[in-house]
Amino acid sequence: LAKTTQPISMDSYEGQEVNITCSHNNIATNDYITWYQQFPSQGPRFIIQGYKTKVTNEVASLFIPADRKSSTLSLPRVSLSDTAVYYCLVGVVLDSSYKLIFGSGTRLLVRP
Amino acid sequence: SAVISQKPSRDICQRGTSLTIQCQVDSQVTMMFWYRQQPGQSLTLIATANQGSEATYESGFVIDKFPISRPNLTFSTLTVSNMSPEDSSIYLCSVDDAADPEAFFGQGTRLTVV
Incomplete structure (x- = not known):
């Protein structure tokens, strides 16, 4: 069974940089890696997506090594409103079937 | 990008009954997934x-x-049958299309079984 693992939780303080890593050994060859943010009682919200190397947008950066078996979401200068659960999402191929699998989720707590 | 309409957004159901959740996409998509x-x-x-x-x-x-x-490329339903309190969850549909690598999600259905 494909496993996509993340740290269960992380603590940070306002203004710090936070890096969350996801391990995805079974990622499909041509698939992207996507990260989502989820607040309580809401659906996942798209943060960033990449295929390899580094991607940056207005809210985050995504670092992907050459083997693509992991990825790191980097949130610069977090604020209290970044307290949420963060999920990676990757496509995997198992038994010739393509599936989108979420990581286990990382609960980020940002303190003042 | 795809816009997904999922309903109902929430429901409270009696145990032993069934609930059907609908997911409608505004464009034809290749893959549709259901999550809990x-x-x-x-x-x-x-x-x-x-x-x-x-x-x-x-x-x-x-x-x-x-x-x-999934009768066509824009619509799918998930039924939760013979419900018990253990089925109380959020249910989400998601779509993924070869033309756009981003996956999109419905708003979710919060189901409470009493």
Whole structure:
């Protein structure tokens, strides 16, 4: 069974940089890696997506090594409103079937 | 990008009854998926909804409990059958299309079984 693992939780303080890593050994060859943010009682919200190397947008950066078996979401200068659960999402191929699998989720707590 | 309409957004149901959740997409998409998120847990894939054929279920999920329909490339339903309190969860549909690598999600259905 494909496993996509993340740290269960992380603590940070306002203004710090936070890096969350996801391990995805079974990622499909041509698939992207996507990260989502989820607040309580809401659906996942798209943060960033990449295929390899580094991607940056207005809210985050995504670092992907050459083997693509992991990825790191980097949130610069977090604020209290970044307290949420963060999920990676990757496509995997198992038994010739393509599936989108979420990581286990990382609960980020940002303190003042 | 795809816009997904999922309904109902929430429901409270009696045990032993069934609820059908609908997922409507504003464009034709290749892949549609159904997820469950139990309280405090990650999103777990229930099944892949296949257009014109039976859904592909993940380990621990069976068709009798979670029948899925996908009559065309824009619509799918998930039914939670013979509900028990353990079925209380958020249920999400998601779509993924070869033309756009981003996956999109419905707003979710919060189901409470009493």
